Amino acid sequence: MSFAKLTVSTLAVAAMATTVSAQSRDNVQIAGSSTVLPYATIVAEAFGENFDFPTPVVESGGSSTGLRRFCEGVGENTIDIANSSRSIRPNEIETCAANGVTDIIEVRFGYDGIVFASDINGPSFEFTPSDWYLALAANLPVDGEMVTNPNTNWAEVNGDLPDQPIAAFIPGTRHGTREVFEDNVILQGCEDTGSLAAMMEMGMDEDAAEDACLELRADGRSVDIDGDYTETLARISADTNGIGVFGLAFYENNTDTLQVATMGGIEPTVDTIATGEYPVSRPLFFYIKAAHIGVIPGLQEYASFFVSDDIAGPFGPLAAYGLVSDPELAEVQATVANGTPMSN
Amino acid sequence: MTDMPISTAPKRSLFAADARTVRRNRAERRFRAYGMAAVGVGILALIVLLVSILGNGLSSFRQTYVSFPIELTAERVDPDGNRDPGEMARVTTFGYLPLLAAAFEAHLDAEGIETDMGVRELAAMLSEEAPAQIRGMVLANPDLVGQTIDAQILMGGRIDGFFKGRVTMESAERDSNVTPAQLELAQILADRGAVETRFNWDFITAPDASGSRPEAAGLGVAIIGSFYMMLVVLVLALPIGVAASIYLEEFAPKNRLTDLIEVNISNLAAVPSIVFGILGLAVFINFMEFNQSSPLVGGLVLTLMTLPTIIIATRASLRAVPPSIRQAALGLGASKTQSIFHHVLPLAAPGILTGTIIGLAQALGETAPLLLIGMVAFVREYPDLMSVHSNSFPLMGDGATALPVQVYSWTQRSDPAFVERASGAIIVLLVFLLCMNLIAILLRRRFERRW
Numbered sequence: 001m002s003f004a005k006l007t008v009s010t011l012a013v014a015a016m017a018t019t020v021s022a023q024s025r026d027n028v029q030i031a032g033s034s035t036v037l038p039y040a041t042i043v044a045e046a047f048g049e050n051f052d053f054p055t056p057v058v059e060s061g062g063s064s065t066g067l068r069r070f071c072e073g074v075g076e077n078t079i080d081i082a083n084s085s086r087s088i089r090p091n092e093i094e095t096c097a098a099n100g101v102t103d104i105i106e107v108r109f110g111y112d113g114i115v116f117a118s119d120i121n122g123p124s125f126e127f128t129p130s131d132w133y134l135a136l137a138a139n140l141p142v143d144g145e146m147v148t149n150p151n152t153n154w155a156e157v158n159g160d161l162p163d164q165p166i167a168a169f170i171p172g173t174r175h176g177t178r179e180v181f182e183d184n185v186i187l188q189g190c191e192d193t194g195s196l197a198a199m200m201e202m203g204m205d206e207d208a209a210e211d212a213c214l215e216l217r218a219d220g221r222s223v224d225i226d227g228d229y230t231e232t233l234a235r236i237s238a239d240t241n242g243i244g245v246f247g248l249a250f251y252e253n254n255t256d257t258l259q260v261a262t263m264g265g266i267e268p269t270v271d272t273i274a275t276g277e278y279p280v281s282r283p284l285f286f287y288i289k290a291a292h293i294g295v296i297p298g299l300q301e302y303a304s305f306f307v308s309d310d311i312a313g314p315f316g317p318l319a320a321y322g323l324v325s326d327p328e329l330a331e332v333q334a335t336v337a338n339g340t341p342m343s344n
Numbered sequence: 345m346t347d348m349p350i351s352t353a354p355k356r357s358l359f360a361a362d363a364r365t366v367r368r369n370r371a372e373r374r375f376r377a378y379g380m381a382a383v384g385v386g387i388l389a390l391i392v393l394l395v396s397i398l399g400n401g402l403s404s405f406r407q408t409y410v411s412f413p414i415e416l417t418a419e420r421v422d423p424d425g426n427r428d429p430g431e432m433a434r435v436t437t438f439g440y441l442p443l444l445a446a447a448f449e450a451h452l453d454a455e456g457i458e459t460d461m462g463v464r465e466l467a468a469m470l471s472e473e474a475p476a477q478i479r480g481m482v483l484a485n486p487d488l489v490g491q492t493i494d495a496q497i498l499m500g501g502r503i504d505g506f507f508k509g510r511v512t513m514e515s516a517e518r519d520s521n522v523t524p525a526q527l528e529l530a531q532i533l534a535d536r537g538a539v540e541t542r543f544n545w546d547f548i549t550a551p552d553a554s555g556s557r558p559e560a561a562g563l564g565v566a567i568i569g570s571f572y573m574m575l576v577v578l579v580l581a582l583p584i585g586v587a588a589s590i591y592l593e594e595f596a597p598k599n600r601l602t603d604l605i606e607v608n609i610s611n612l613a614a615v616p617s618i619v620f621g622i623l624g625l626a627v628f629i630n631f632m633e634f635n636q637s638s639p640l641v642g643g644l645v646l647t648l649m650t651l652p653t654i655i656i657a658t659r660a661s662l663r664a665v666p667p668s669i670r671q672a673a674l675g676l677g678a679s680k681t682q683s684i685f686h687h688v689l690p691l692a693a694p695g696i697l698t699g700t701i702i703g704l705a706q707a708l709g710e711t712a713p714l715l716l717i718g719m720v721a722f723v724r725e726y727p728d729l730m731s732v733h734s735n736s737f738p739l740m741g742d743g744a745t746a747l748p749v750q751v752y753s754w755t756q757r758s759d760p761a762f763v764e765r766a767s768g769a770i771i772v773l774l775v776f777l778l779c780m781n782l783i784a785i786l787l788r789r790r791f792e793r794r795w
Contacts, residue, residue, distance in 0.1 A: 026732075027725070027743070029636065031718070038555035038758065041722045045554040048724055049476045050436040055724035057637055057743040060753070061715075077633050120518065228756040250758040256515040257760075310438050317472065321556050 025076045026297045028056035032066020032083030033176055034228055035112055035247055036284050039318050040083050043306045046317065051305070053298030058083075063176040067287070071096035074291045080299050082287045085112065085176030093342075103290030103341040107303065108332060109312050111324035113248035113273040114180055114280040117258040119240040123162035125261035129279070131158050133189025135166050136222045138215040141198040149217050169235050169244040170216075172226035180282040181245055182214050185263075188279070190214075233257070248273065249322025273324045281324065290341050303336045397774075401767025407544035407559060408504040409496040410470070410533060412451035414444065416482060418490045427486040440475035441467060444497070452529075455536065459529055469526050471498035473553065473560035499539070501558040501761040503530045507541050510764065547768060551724040552750065558761035561754070563769055565723050569639045569744030570708060570776075572727065576643025576740065577650055577707050582700050584647075585654030586689075592655075593662045594684055613652035620649045621713030629717060636718035637743035639727060645717060646707040653706065657699020661692040694791035701784040705777050711748040720749050747773045 030040055040058045048055025059066075063084040070082035071092060088106070096104060116127060134157045139146040154161040171177040190196045190213035199209040216222050225232045225244075232244040233254060243261070248268055251260055260268060264279055272278040286306070293300050305311060307329065312318050314325045326332060334340075356362065361369065420443050424431045445467035452459060452466070459466070474497045481495070482488050498504075502522035505511035507530070516524045533539045550562025596602045624645035628634045634641045665688045673683035714720060723743045731741035745753070747769060754766040 025635075029743075034756065037722070041554035042556050044722060045557075045724060046437060049479070050433075052433070058722040059637070059718050060720060060756070077629070077636070079636075229758060230756055252520055253758040254760065255521075256519040310436070317556060 027054040028081065028296055028299050028302050029059075029079045030056055030081040030083060030286075031059035031061055031069050031079045032081075032286070033063040033085040033284075034060045035063075035085040035176065036083035036286065038249065038321060039109075039284070039323055040286070040306075042317055042321060043302070043311055046311065047298075047302050047305050051298065051301060053301065056081075056298070056302055062174055064174070067092050068095075070287060070289065071099055071101055073099040074101055074289065076296070078289070080289055080292045080296050081303070084285045084287060085282065086179055087283070087285060088287060088342075101289060101291070105288040105290055105303075105335065105339060106342045107286050107288065107307060107336055108283045108326060109286065109307055109323075109329075110284055110318065110326045111273055111281045112284050112322075113268045113270075113278060113324060114177060114184075114282065115246050115248055115251050115268045116243055116261040116263065117236075117246050117251050118243045118261065119236055120257055120259045122240055122259075123164060124259055125154070125161060125243065126265065127161075127261050127263050128158075128192070129185045129189035129264070130192045131161065131189070132168075132185045133193060133195065133213070134158070136168060136170070136186065136216050137190070137195075137213065138217045139212065141195050141202060144198075144202055146199075146202075146212070152221065165241050166221045167239055167242045168222045169225050169232045169242055170222060171245055172224040174226055176282070177245065177247070180280065184280045184282075186216070187213055247322070248324070252322045270319065270322075270324050274327060283326075284323070288336075290339055293339060300339070304333070307333050307336050397767050397770050399767075400764055401769075401771045403508040403510070404547055404764045404768025404771075405544055406508070406541050407546070408499045408507045408539060408541045410499050410539045411494060411496045412448060412538060413492050413494050414447040414478065415450075415492045416478075416489050417443070421479075421482050422486070422489050427489060429483050429486055432486060432489075433483060435479070437475040437479055440479050444470060444474055444478060451538075455538075457529070457532055459525070461523075461525055461529070465523070465526065466529075468522075469500055469503050469530065471500050471559045472557045473498050496540075498559050499530070501759060503527070504541075504559050505761055505764075506530060507534065507539070508764075510760070547765075548772065551726065552722060552745070552753075553724075554722070555757045555759055555762075558757070558759050558765055561762070561765050563747065563750060563772055565726060566745045566747045566750035566769070567772070568727055569642070569719070569723075570746045572639035572729070572740045572744065573643040573646055573746060574704055574708060576640060577647050577704060578700070580644070580647045581650045581654050581703065585651050585700070586658055586696060588651075589655045589658035589662060590684060590689070593659050594680070594688070609652050609655055613656060616712070617649050617710055618712040618716065620645050621716035623648065624713060625716045634737050635731070635741045635743070637721050637723065637745075638731075638741045639719075639744045639746075640737065640740040641717050642714055642719050642744075642746060643740070645713045646710060649710065649713065650703040650707045653703040654696075654700050657702070658692070658696045661695025661699065662688060664695065665691045691793060694788050697787045697791075698784045701780050701787075705780045708776060708780070709748050709773065711746075711752055714746055714749050718743075719745055720753055721745060722753070747776070 030044070037058060037060045044056040044058050047053070063086055066079075066082040067084060067088060069079050072078050088104070093104070096102070116125070118125060131154070134140065135151055135154065137149050140149050151157050151166065153163060153165055155163040157166070170181060187210065190210075196209055196213055199212055200206060204212065223235070225235065229246050229250040232246060236242040236244050237257070246258070248270070251258055266272050266278045268278045273281045288299065288303055309329070310316055312323070312325055312329060316325070319325050418425060420439065421435055422432050423435070445463045448466050448470065449463055477497065478495065481493070500522075502511050502516075502519065503526065506516075506527050511519070511522065511527070513524050513527060516522045516527050530539060546560070546562050548562060548567065549564045550560065551565045552562065553560040592602065592605065624641055628641045628644050629636055669687050669691065670683050673687045674680070678686065721743060723745050725742065727740065727742035727744040729740060731738045751766050751769045751773065754762045754769060
């Protein structure tokens with residue numbers, strides 16, 4: 001049978017090929033945050049166009065997934081760069097070290113604003129972190145007791161807000177964005193409203209009180225979105241009362257269907273985020289495996305190209321796409337050029 | 345009893361149905377109505393699906409281009425003046441952008457079109473792919489330096505959307521990426537014939553593009569990746585599946601062990617496909633160290649997923665061959681193997697092929713297992729059949745994506761123009777599936793035998 005011959009020859013080729021496997025991989029492999037993905041693809045594309053190296057392969061999957069794969073070990077079958085929308089955690093550094101990934105170069109290439117946006121035809125919103133805490137917390141402290149959050153309408157939360165039922169679409173726990181949302185909005189609101197202090201007076205220690213602050217309602221008024229911003233956008237088009245959490249870049253690409261809310265009276269723009277006036281932003285990172293530099297061709301060049309003024313500077317294509325460029329870019333460039341690993 | 349008549353005349357006419365018959369007929373009519381309603385719901389769902397996909401996606405096969413003369417000044421594209429492509433490659437796409445913008449502005453001046461937009465705003469009307477396009481042309485043919493070429497340049501995604509009706513003056517007012525003035529200028533250029541919306545082969549042949557240039561994104565890498573994977577599935581799943589089914593159906597003793605195997609095969613056919621992805625990651629990538637994102641691993645995973653389907657279909661078609669064929673062959677002195685390979689298998693072939701093609705079609709549309717083996721990725725290099733970038737096994741070792749995966753990653757991009765691209769990719773996928781099913785039907789028609 002010809003099929004049988006084919007199978008046998010395929011197996012033979014397979015056996016032969018696995019014995020001659022000395023050749024090194026010559027393209028850069030990247031995985032990680034879906035927030036960083038568009039920036040990484042823009043850089044990878046321009047890198048492939050302008051250099052003699054092949055275009056790097058960029059995978060999505062989330063910051064945690066990317067860093068987990070990054071820490072799987074050193075070698076050509078592991079990724080070279082992990083994109084992350086949060087800084088690497090101590091336990092991840094430990095995992096890395098246990099698997100032999102000891103020298104990690106941390107590159108912070110810019111900032112991403114997190115914006116709150118609603119349907120363009122609805123009323124406009126001016127939020128404070130307190131509004132979001134009061135709208136989304138599962139339980140609120142009232143007169144020394146925790147009671148289930150009674151608010152169902154933004155007007156109940158704050159008389160100045162429009163009369164619109166609460167329907168929030170927030171990033172799921174898988175996203176790096178969730179952490180920023182919790183720290184800079186919910187926890188901040190918990191402190192601002194005095195709830196944190198009230199809870200600690202009720203006898204909770206600080207950790208328990210913070211956990212209580214971050215416990216969000218599960219009655220369907222706050223929906224975790226585990227997918228991407230396009231899913232949040234689809235939910236808002238379906239439910240025009242919805243208010244979603246987006247990255248600035250995503251919002252800037254969809255200004256014809258979304259309107260953005262101010263936070264603490266500040267409108268999110270590249271400028272207000274760069275100066276730190278707008279409170280909800282987070283740095284974006286990528287992590288380079290130092291052991292792969294010099295082994296994988298183009299890795300060093302890709303990293304240097306990424307943080308160059310042409311690309312990551314305030315007038316580069318990343319800024320045009322919505323990245324808030326890093327004011328300390330020169331230092332970052334030096335880190336990349338010298339290959340300075342993180343001190344831990 | 346004697347005066348009882350043997351047959352009584354019917355109390356009613358045979359032409360008038362009695363109550364029970366009426367009830368039965370009514371039940372039958374009701375059932376037919378249910379059936380038709382069920383078919384109607386199905387057809388309606390199909391129509392809604394097709395209308396939405398075709399409505400969104402057909403426009404992705406057309407693309408808007410603008411043509412104007414571009415002077416490739418030597419001091420800009422070849423500052424060293426040696427016409428050496430190696431040296432000229434040092435001028436990056438960022439160096440070509442001002443050249444292009446200046447040429448566009450000069451063209452507007454020459455045409456007598458007045459605009460109060462700055463160079464930056466004018467350049468934003470062109471695709472970000474355009475500088476790369478011109479740079480590629482110059483590097484491929486250094487003789488162009490110093491000449492003025494008439495090139496067709498991709499227009500930006502928003503301008504393209506304007507000619508396709510996706511972007512309007514009203515939406516441009518609110519849109520931060522395009523201004524009504526740019527749309528007006530594009531309309532003026534179109535009225536003069538400089539702007540053309542034509543069939544876009546690049547959508548099928550070009551590789552993916554980044555989120556900032558939806559107008560340049562294409563399916564080339566995804567189609568090649570899908571093709572390689574189908575090849576792997578066909579080469580592995582068909583012989584393995586057919587061999588397994590022939591043995592199980594014709595040779596294996598009927599005992600508890602074979603019963604157990606049979607139950608397991610049926611179960612495997614219903615296992616969620618992502619499970620095969622997890623398996624593939626563990627076995628093919630972590631243990632056997634094949635390349636991540638490679639069509640080889642994708643094909644192997646899909647082979648595992650398709651095998652049960654093929655085995656079940658093959659066994660069914662082997663069973664459908666009447667025993668008299670086998671008995672006749674054996675009676676004339678053929679060995680068991682001869683009777684199977686000379687008589688049973690050829691008769692079962694159309695069924696086997698149909699089952700295989702349906703299994704392939706299923707594998708072609710599969711996304712979930714590919715998520716875990718790194719095929720949901722941004723890949724711009726066309727994958728070679730024998731990889732030169734590979735670190736382990738060169739056959740199909742380059743990174744690639746696949747058609748359904750490309751749909752998935754495009755739906756996640758922020759630019760609304762990718763909605764059109766994703767729907768266009770679905771159309772391409774549907775055309776592929778339609779072709780495969782057509783082949784299955786043709787094969788059945790051509791070779792099927794009825795007893």
